[in-house]
Amino acid sequence: MRTDTKKQTLNLVYAAMCLALCQVLPLLTGQIPQIAQLFSPMHIPVLLAGFLCGPWWAMAVGFIAPPLRHVLFHIPAYPTFVAMAFELAAYGLVSGLLYRKLPRKTPYIYVTLIVAMIAGRIVSGLANVVLYSLGAKEGTYTLAMFLSAHFIKAWPALILHIVLIPVLVLALQRAHIIKK
Numbered sequence: 001m002r003t004d005t006k007k008q009t010l011n012l013v014y015a016a017m018c019l020a021l022c023q024v025l026p027l028l029t030g031q032i033p034q035i036a037q038l039f040s041p042m043h044i045p046v047l048l049a050g051f052l053c054g055p056w057w058a059m060a061v062g063f064i065a066p067p068l069r070h071v072l073f074h075i076p077a078y079p080t081f082v083a084m085a086f087e088l089a090a091y092g093l094v095s096g097l098l099y100r101k102l103p104r105k106t107p108y109i110y111v112t113l114i115v116a117m118i119a120g121r122i123v124s125g126l127a128n129v130v131l132y133s134l135g136a137k138e139g140t141y142t143l144a145m146f147l148s149a150h151f152i153k154a155w156p157a158l159i160l161h162i163v164l165i166p167v168l169v170l171a172l173q174r175a176h177i178i179k180k
Helices: 003-029 033-039 043-053 055-073 080-101 106-133 143-152 155-174
Strands: none
Touching (some): 003 043, 043 106, 106 143, 106 155
16 A cells, blocks of 8 residues: 555544544533533544644544534534534644644644644634624624633633643654654
């Protein structure tokens, strides 16, 4: 098998695995939306996909995961899954791009992760502004709503991701699954 074909096949397998994890990990929260929001389990595989299979595959995983979960389990609800699709797509894209461009040293894993998480949250905020303005949700999307949903209420998820994902990336590097 040619090297390019082998690499693309491996990326496809990693992307499929991450997409499957996006569907399975939220089951650990017991389908309780408040707990899911606290830990954001669907975010973990998408961020990992950026490190594993690059920006384009990870962006696809992020964009597909929330609508697919909605179709399969009716969670997250409409229009939440729409904003989430854009948020997770941004996570995958940014984490994949930065990991490819920055040195593959531990501090840059954190930089990549934090920038991707901020970019995804900004994209989600913009998507919510559009959804509210189109009438998908009633009212006006405010800065206070954005900060509350993405930073104040989400602080456990932020900490979990900042602790867990670099450990997983470093373990995958040591196992030679991700190039160091």
